[in-house]
Amino acid sequence: MGQHRHAPRPSLGSSSAGQSDSSRVATPLRVGLSVALAVLLAGGVYLVWDMNRSDCPQVRKVSVIADSGVAGYVDRLAERTEANTCFDFAVDAVPPSHTAERLTQAAPPHIWIAESQSRVRQVRTSLGRSWSDIGPSLGVSPVVVVGTQVPRRPSWTEVLTMPELRVDPPAQSDVSNAAVVGALSEVSTGSLTHSALVEVLTKRALMMNDNDGSTRLSEIAVASEPMATLTTESAYAKFKRGNPDAQLEAWVPDSGTVDLDYRAANVAQPVDQAMAGEAIRALVETLQTDDGRRIRAEEGVRSVDGDPLADGVGLGTASTMAQPARELVDNMLRKWTALTRxxxxxxxxxxxxxxxxxxxxxxxxxxxxxxxxxxxxxxxxxxxxxxxxxxxxxxxxxxxxxxxxxxxxxxxxxxxxxxxxxxxxxxxxxxxxxxxxxxxxxxxxxxxxxxxxxxxxxxxxxxxxxxxxxxxxxxxxxxxxxxxxxxxxxxxxxxxxxxxxxxxxxxxxxxxxxxxxxxxxxxxxxxxxxxxxxxxxxxxxxxxxxx
Missing domain, CATH: 3.40.50.410 (von Willebrand factor, type A domain)
Known part of the structure; x- marks a missing residue:
């Protein structure tokens, strides 16, 4: 069967010149005659039928690490994929600060689901690895400002200077990285100098390192004074579903927003790379099923095309910023990570x-x-x-x-x-x-x-x-x-x-x-x-x- 290609909208780590890493989904997994896979070629839709696990000639164990912010979503996808394949996924939530350690252990994972492809590039460079391809996206989620009684700011630079803002460091999440990329885009347009941006980031990092407050939406919602934080649309949508009366508003600057694009990276040892590649494809195939789409919707994650969430609790239509060249993004994120660690x-x-x-x-x-x-x-x-x-x-x-x-x-x-x-x-x-x-x-x-x-x-x-x-x-x-x-x-x-x-x-x-x-x-x-x-x-x- 031919390849199915996705064209995701710009996200954290991609470049305005269309240099983002490939989102290929290769030939669907075949694990034996007992697995029934039907493909409707005209619509490009995968139908994966339930199978009896006892029919598997061998159940292959797949070790997965997922950045903390996306681990719950990945765990649900993996569980559903197990029901239709001969894979046994073990998904472990890992803070981004601990990823490099996990990848250099004696028994490293087979797959890493990162919040963004830029995160994969950063770790790949620091470890001197040669992962040639950052794999497909499992969906996207725009980064949003969420707060109470906080005036909107027209640019990401102004958002990062807000005294009411509470931000998690990149060691915990890629969300603040997305805001930095947004601010860097403003440098590219000439509305801000590079030195001015570094000064803004230095001041924000000092506030973060001196404990500038909680970023929990539950605490932001009941704060007695105006307060805001950066988070994903997915996290905001899930919170609003569980707390419909919470007086929280989500918005993005006039200049647009940046997506986290939940990338799957094959980080297995050479002997296991083929198996890991098949397991990644199986996860992607699950997303083409009704169950996979339901899981994605319940988790508040958009499709790779960036279509708005259907239930109205998300951001709705939001413009996505054209991003600077990949090299500029990676360089600025290295500085930001150093400042905040x-x-x-x-x-x-x-x-x-x-x-x-x-x-x-x-x-x-x-x-x-x-x-x-x-x-x-x-x-x-x-x-x-x-x-x-x-x-x-x-x-x-x-x-x-x-x-x-x-x-x-x-x-x-x-x-x-x-x-x-x-x-x-x-x-x-x-x-x-x-x-x-x-x-x-x-x-x-x-x-x-x-x-x-x-x-x-x-x-x-x-x-x-x-x-x-x-x-x-x-x-x-x-x-x-x-x-x-x-x-x-x-x-x-x-x-x-x-x-x-x-x-x-x-x-x-x-x-x-x-x-x-x-x-x-x-x-x-x-x-x-x-x-x-x-x-x-x-x-x-x-x-x-x-x-």
Whole structure:
């Protein structure tokens, strides 16, 4: 049978030049004579008849991960597909922040249903994978603004500046990505400069990272003050069906909207790729049946052609924006993701005797202490920090490092005190208790392993090393051994840049640079210890930009 091709309207990740990835639906699945598939060629309609599962010569298990926002819809489609095929689907909802981890496990999934094709491209690039084709769409859902008593804004840029707006980060959903693509389209029309957009996104990310409020429609609906959020038409329609009296309004800017296009990607190992491809086609074929269309309608998902929802609870007819070139979209979404991903860093500070040297009326340790306390107060509430000190044998005979405070959210409270407050006390205490030589190499490797073993994909993980010297521990590993170990452990699914900060001309700038380069990190040198504060801010900025 010939191919059936869909021509979906522009959606998140497609380009205005028609460069969107293929939505091919290949030859329908044949699993044996016991499966009856009839195709009405004239209308292109698939009729899939119920079958007895006991007739299957073999039931093939298919592992599926689905972005959290689309998992319920995918699970229903998979369940219906199972009734008509010899596939056994296991659908697992996975937050977008954890997708890369799942795809690099020893037993990775066969299929990934992503909220958008741009999400697939981002992960494909970060992992260095060669998925040649992003598969078919299982439907689309426009991104909408939903709120109470909130004035309409004509552009996505103005929407993103709304003080009433509550937004989920891209680590949780592609919805905010769609708004960013909408704003980027305004740059393409000349109504906004690129630098102005980056400034808008930076301010929005700072609000998000300082906990700018709930995005739950149930809470937005009963808020005592004007409030709005970004969500999909699907989520809004399902909420309104269950809460018809809720005083929520959905709208999109005058410039139009962007769709999430729920893409199926074949991410199976080579030995399973053919089976995964057949399973994807089976899911698409289910959507051509009455049951499949019913499921799609009940979930508030539009067809790939973008036809309005039939029951009137959705957005109705909405214009779709012409999008910029794919490369511009992917570049801006990388920046947006970096800006919004919360910080998780293990800070490792040198407390060797040389830190007591004079640096213009104050010691190096005193300058580092004040710069660290200044920076600590400015980390967003959703930051997670840990703190180590190091000098030779600081943690006992043969161990140059000591954990002072474990990695934990700085807003976390214990006995009425926040982790941020306890960190401040620890910094004051350790930088007032100096002594010994510099045990740099063993400490750096141990710090990297600690963050690697406790890696949290919802964060941007990093190690920050600050020292005024060079490795003086004769019993430690060598620099070449350290760099070799870091290169071996480096994993694209667990990106952990080491940021090194040398304090004064005495720091071993060459060694620090090699350590940072081994992890795709960056190295800074505060040649005048008074510059430590500014250098520390640059280090944090690099961590965000390089994420």
């Amino acid at each position: 919360p910080i998780r860093a293990l800070v490792v500070q040198d407390v060797s005797g040389s830190m007591s040297r004079d640096a213009g009326g104050r010691t190096r340790a005193e300058l580092l202490r004040d710069a660290s306390l200044f920076g600590l107060e400015r980390f967003p509430k959703n930051t997670a920090l840990g703190y180590w000190e190091f000098s030779i044998d600081r943690g006992g005979k043969g161990q140059d490092y000591r954990e002072v405070m474990p990695l934990a959210p700085i807003s976390q409270e214990v006995d009425g005190r926040t982790h941020r407050s306890r960190l401040a006390d620890a910094i004051r205490e350790t930088l007032g208790n100096l002594g010994g030589g510099t045990g740099l190499y063993d400490t750096t490797l141990a710090a990297f392993k600690t963050v690697y073993d406790s890696y949290d994909p919802a964060y941007s993980n990093s190690v920050i090393i600050m020292t005024d010297g060079r490795n003086e521990d004769r019993d430690s590993i060598t620099l070449s051994h350290l760099v070799s170990e870091l290169n071996i452990m480096k994993n694209p699914a667990r990106r952990i840049p080491i940021i090194t900060i040398g304090i004064s001309e005495d720091a071993d700038a060459a060694a620090l640079r090699k350590i940072a380069q081994a992890t795709d990190g960056s190295s800074f040198v505060a040649r005048d210890p008074k510059d430590i504060g500014a250098i520390l801010l640059q280090a944090v900025s690099f961590r965000a930009e390089g994420a």
